[in-house]
Amino acid sequence: MKGSSEEYRVVFSRRRTLSLSVNGAGEIVVRAPAGTRRAEIERFIEAHTDWIERRRAVIEASHIDLTDGAKIGIGGEVYPIAEGRSAHLADGRLYLPAERREQALIALLKRIARERMTAYAREYAARFGFVFRAIRISSARGRWGSCNARGDLAFSFRTALLDEEKARYLVVHELCHTRHMDHSPAFWTEVGAILPNYRQTRRALQKEGAIMLFL
Ligand SMILES: [Zn+2]
Structure with a gap:
């Protein structure tokens, strides 16, 4: 310029x-x-x-390349893209329809994010006694997750692209907000009791900011 x-x-x-x-x-x-x-x-x-x-x-x-043969990381695994009738993952590939690939991919990522974040939240709720109400998948850019005082958790559909460790950290983070609605030392103690390596995960997550601009 x-x-x-x-x-x-x-x-x-x-x-x-x-x-x-x-x-x-x-x-x-x-x-x-x-x-x-x-x-x-x-x-x-x-x-x-x-x-x-x-x-x-x-x-x-x-700006991701969604043409046949291009590769994309979902849930920490890399999938080559191939043409299929609907958007889905199978045999180590990401199948996308010939038309409107971006929309099809977003819909798939929303499904993946919902299933995964719900499964993790239920798991931690059962193990550590958290109470949450609902899980919403959002398209908002700029934040991975949020939580309100009623116990509704929200996660970006872009969390579907993250590996398991980072996705679990985000779930634990928001669940801990159901007990501490701030980032006080008590909040971080709670996170650390569940995920002792959370600081490392958090730093690694900060490097994934570009994912937020995806799609
Ligand atoms: Zn927070």
Whole structure:
């Protein structure tokens, strides 16, 4: 990119500072106080060239290839993609229909996430006496899981892509929120009593951020 010659979109509002983001299509979006001059906006973009490039690299890497023969990691296993009548996993392959592959894959991941997270939650509830109400699978980006005071757990369908250790950690994390609605030392003690290696898993999970931009 060449700084100010770069295409960008400006959203003016009553804010007081400039901010920058790169959307899923790789476009630069600048939020600016009403009346900010173009030259100032372009200087701001130029000053953040490296950051913009890094964001684009992450977004680029997260655009998955769903053509026949491409590979995708689901539940910690790598599956080559092949054409099939419906989206399903069989004989070490991910079968996807010829058309609308992305939608078919998302529907499959939602099913996988629901089954897996429900099974883990029931297992930990039985072993450690947690009480939860329902499990919802969400499409929201930016968070792997959440929990409300009524005991409803929610997990991103993208958790289906994670390996077992990370998925189990997310379930334990949200179940522990049914007892501690914060990240207090008491909360982490509870998590650690169930998963002694949770710190390592948590760090490994932080490196999977690009999955959040998937699909
Ligand atoms: Zn939490």
